[in-house]
Amino acid sequence: MAGAGDKRPGGEFDLIAKLVQRAGEPATGERLRVGIGDDAAVTVVEGATVTSVDMLVDGVHFRRATSSLREIGRKALSVALSDLAAMGARPGEAYVALGLPSDLDEARCLELYGGLGEVAAETATTLAGGDVSAAPALTLAVTVVGYAPTPERLVGRSGARAGHALAVTGDLGGAAAGLLIIERPALRAGLDPAVTEALARRQTDPTPRLAAGAALAGAGAAAMIDLSDGLGADAAQIAAASEAWLRIELDRLPLAAGVAEVAAAAGVDPIDVATAGGEDYELLVAIAPQRVSETVAAVEATGTTLTVVGEVSEGEGVELRGADGGRRPARGFDHFDAR
């Protein structure tokens, strides 16, 4: 079902109704004609529709031991919305399927849904439907739908061409450094608590770069992807889709504050943290060289920095090159590496 606010009292359907109430009743309007409460949601749309689905599972994408349910709800919707940001779409509706373990009572479900509702409100996304099931581990499958005036206005992965500049929004490595200090609290010793707290939040509460993504699409970015798996792995996506060679200069990477210190404390290379750690949910874009300065200005007008970190040339693949000319493998995090 999509809408399910009105099933019989007690049990599953009553819970969905309460969850929706907690998140705020969706306002039906020009686009959303039927929300919660029928077999499916109904929209009437002009232009292009963008749809993406993400599944988050306890122990894989988050840990209930170290994240609050509110944070888990926030992260699930933010991660899904990051795919819309990476297309340059503006968010519209979200549909949330929840798999709930038996220890999650109603109050805790409402806490989870409260987190979803916060991000929905912050991003002008309407929670328009969902489903609830029993499950052995907390599971959230979030489908997000976004919009653009025309399909041409959206930015895919395949438009990177030789001579384009490569740039990233914001800063890198924060989410991976945050994970390190969450898993090894001793690493906080001697570091500024405000900095370590900000790093932990990068891991537990990422920000989808929706305004920056829209600005990049509006400025004519040629190719774009969000950094979910790590700069190296995600750059490889653009390289494969564009049939291009992406050279990234490691000494130009904007590292998040505290990444160097956490990496030093953990005995790992901060560049590995920034390129292979993943989950920063910043955007990597290819930009025609004559558009770089106006594009930087357009993104900075949204309150996010845009840093040129390399360029595109002929060939196919990714090169991460240090200041000394040395190269590194462009590897990232894969949920199945450990299997």
Add this chain to the structure above:
Amino acid sequence: MAGAGDKRPGGEFDLIAKLVQRAGEPATGERLRVGIGDDAAVTVVEGATVTSVDMLVDGVHFRRATSSLREIGRKALSVALSDLAAMGARPGEAYVALGLPSDLDEARCLELYGGLGEVAAETATTLAGGDVSAAPALTLAVTVVGYAPTPERLVGRSGARAGHALAVTGDLGGAAAGLLIIERPALRAGLDPAVTEALARRQTDPTPRLAAGAALAGAGAAAMIDLSDGLGADAAQIAAASEAWLRIELDRLPLAAGVAEVAAAAGVDPIDVATAGGEDYELLVAIAPQRVSETVAAVEATGTTLTVVGEVSEGEGVELRGADGGRRPARGFDHFDAR
């Protein structure tokens, strides 16, 4: 992500690429502009869009011990499409998020996705994106998107009015009787194997009533719902949304072949099997009295029967009335009853 066919070799992304290949490459066209292989799928649509999401979890909605992975894939997409049938929408795209336990190797994932692909092909649904995660139990979250020329052409739950006839497509109780014989194979003794096989298939491989739903919408059905939780519980949804009293005559219910025999062997009432068992995925509709005969003809032209089983009157609620005038509670199956 929505599209993910092109991520780096090995691991999660390679698996998605193979799954999609197994299901058949989505043909991009007038509506679907970007399918698998980018951050999100892109569509351009006229008219009304209908979106629904369903989550199915091993041990709750199916059992790997008694269903093949192909059957599980088929059922997951069919159940999701049933919500589109219940609106009278024609199917468009499906997005599948898979949570995979560690014992599901690549070959078994392909079997699962093969089942999804079969139903997609049978129903003209395009598998346009998805996500894959590790999970403790096999989990499928399926988002389906359907279309109609206008929102007015879709049929919600709230249009039932006093004087309307109530009718159901096909026949009832087959899925619940099928579950009984799957869980207690001894019940098959003495029954026609063709009949018990058909009942088991009603449980493991339900058919979304897409053509009948479209015919009902075209014939002007006033309210409609698919029977996922049992006739009594689902009728209560229409009663609540329409603020109407739904009286269903139990002796008019079209029971599936073999339901009476399986119920007798199991020592349960066949009417309980038909009204409370759920998962038949037939449609319950309210029809203005002057339109009943043309509506029956329109549905039967799709190859599905439509049987009048009661009527709508003033009030709010559901009455299941036997031939002797006795009433039964309108209860259904709830995944949380046991919690």
